[in-house]
Amino acid sequence: xxxxxxxxxxxxxxxxxKLTVTCSQNMNHEYMSWYRQDPGLGLRQIYYSMxxxxxxxxxxxxxxxxxxxxKRNFPLILESPSPNQTSLYFCASRVGGLGHKLFFGxxxxxxxx
Amino acid sequence: SQQGEEDPQALSIxxxxxxxMNCSYKTSINxxxxxxxNSGRGLVHLxxxxxxxxxxxxxxxxxxxxxxxxxxxxxxxxSRAADTAxxxxxxxxxxxxxxxxxxxGTTLSVSS
Numbered sequence: 001x002x003x004x005x006x007x008x009x010x011x012x013x014x015x016x017x018k019l020t021v022t023c024s025q026n027m028n029h030e031y032m033s034w035y036r037q038d039p040g041l042g043l044r045q046i047y048y049s050m051x052x053x054x055x056x057x058x059x060x061x062x063x064x065x066x067x068x069x070x071k072r073n074f075p076l077i078l079e080s081p082s083p084n085q086t087s088l089y090f091c092a093s094r095v096g097g098l099g100h101k102l103f104f105g106x107x108x109x110x111x112x113x
Numbered sequence: 114s115q116q117g118e119e120d121p122q123a124l125s126i127x128x129x130x131x132x133x134m135n136c137s138y139k140t141s142i143n144x145x146x147x148x149x150x151n152s153g154r155g156l157v158h159l160x161x162x163x164x165x166x167x168x169x170x171x172x173x174x175x176x177x178x179x180x181x182x183x184x185x186x187x188x189x190x191x192s193r194a195a196d197t198a199x200x201x202x203x204x205x206x207x208x209x210x211x212x213x214x215x216x217x218g219t220t221l222s223v224s225s
Binding site (some may be wrong): 004031033035040041042043045048050056058059088090092096097098099100101102103104105106107109 | 143144146148153154155156157158161163201203205208210211212213214215216217218
């Protein structure tokens with residue numbers, strides 16, 4: 001089954017404790033992206049990757065890191081989480097280029113205390 | 114950077130009624146997509162309409178696109194309680210395909 005798998009689904013952590021949210025897709029998609037969703041602000045792009053070893057900043061990259069060492073994986077790293085990073089996070093992937101739909105993971109609800 | 118804006122923000126209807134949601138966008142587009150999100154879950158793609166298309170159907174969904182008005186509408190006919198969800202329009206930020214920009218969504222509630 002074609003899917004984007006995100007883990008964990010829920011995560012509660014404390015300020016400053018490094019964490020990684022994993023994302024994996026099994027569709028051989030070139031493009032992958034991370035979004036965060038906040039009430040009243042909608043979905044905002046954090047980082048994206050057009051292919052292996054190619055990553056770039058989205059609208060709200062501060063406080064986040066990503067890597068794309070393999071085509072299927074695109075982890076999101078919070079090196080020193082802060083409470084303003086409490087949010088619902090989504091990983092998504094698609095075939096590269098325009099006119100293709102995004103496939104989303106189930107989301108990770110992160111709470112930073 | 115927000116491209117699309119949905120209207121209304123919230124919509125409540127009875128089962129069997131039609132639901133219409135609108136999306137306005139700011140710049141020229143290659144295509145426009147609609148997505149659905151059940152509470153707190155990942156978005157699911159519904160339909161894509163290209164800039165040279167005016168109308169597209171998929172089951173109970175009908176999407177129209179008016180590039181002269183920079184607007185699109187999503188019509189769900191004969192709504193069911195299971196259609197209760199948030200609906201988002203999305204457009205590509207640029208020709209390089211680096212980002213899909215989403216509106217803030219319309220929350221649809223269908224009561225039985």
